[in-house]
Amino acid sequence: SEKKAAEGEKVLKVGTNADFAPFEFQGADPSAYEGFDMDLIRAIGEEMGYKVEINNVAFDGLIPSLEAGNIDVIISGMTINDERKQKVLFSDPYYKSGLSIMVAKSDDSIKGFQDLKGKKIAVQIGTTSATEAKKLGSAEVKELNSSADTFIELNAKGVDAVINDRPVNDRYIVESKNDNVKVLSELLTSEDYGMAINKNNAELQTKINEALKKLKDNGKYDQIYAKWFGN
Ligand code: ARG
Secondary structure, three states: OOOOOOOOOOEEEEEEOOEEOOOEEEOOOOOOEEOHHHHHHHHHHHHHOOEEEEEEOOHHHHHHHHHOOOOOEEOOOOEOOHHHHOOEEEOOOOEEEOEEEEEEOOOOOOOOHHHHOOOEEEEEOOOHHHHHHHOOOOOEEEEEOOHHHHHHHHHOOOOOEEEEEHHHHHHHHHHHOOOOEEEOOOOOOOEEEOOEEEOOOHHHHHHHHHHHHHHHHOOHHHHHHHHHHOO
């Protein structure tokens, strides 16, 4: 579990939506947040000399939380895009991702994005998946609170498809041992994840970028990457 900060110790208040394995999730001990993002931000905090405090926040509440000053930085598999850049500062990119489609294994009617027209799709609210799904125009898009909820909805046949970040879809297939669903090979987008920092804290942005660079140079980033994604 999280240790209390010693007196005078600098605390980095981190916001994440911890339902997005392998980037952030609650394991056996729910207070010990796990995942690639969690290891990365702890290593960054250590590098900067800050104690890291993780706050679990709804994904669509993360940027408002940052703007309100309740957290210092977001790390949450968050894609760097222009819309968000209006509101936050992003760190340098730290992970290359993209979106993929999950459907029932028995469904032969959906082979790619265009086949989703007129279908029901579950996405997590406030995500790039939601933006992408709405581009179809004719699809019925169900915006749910977590990515776990989108998988539940697909299994319950409440929707025909889930759009989600590819590594999260892939991880679900492996971890859930759910044999009734498949991920299509088509990648809908190419996206970079970045950490988000309050607009008026360019100093923290610089510190985080310096720490990230250090971890990339000294092999620590590669170690963390290998732990979660192999080689
Ligand atoms: N990469 C997508 C986005 O930025 C989804 C991120 C969702 N993250 C999460 N922890 N639920 O919109």
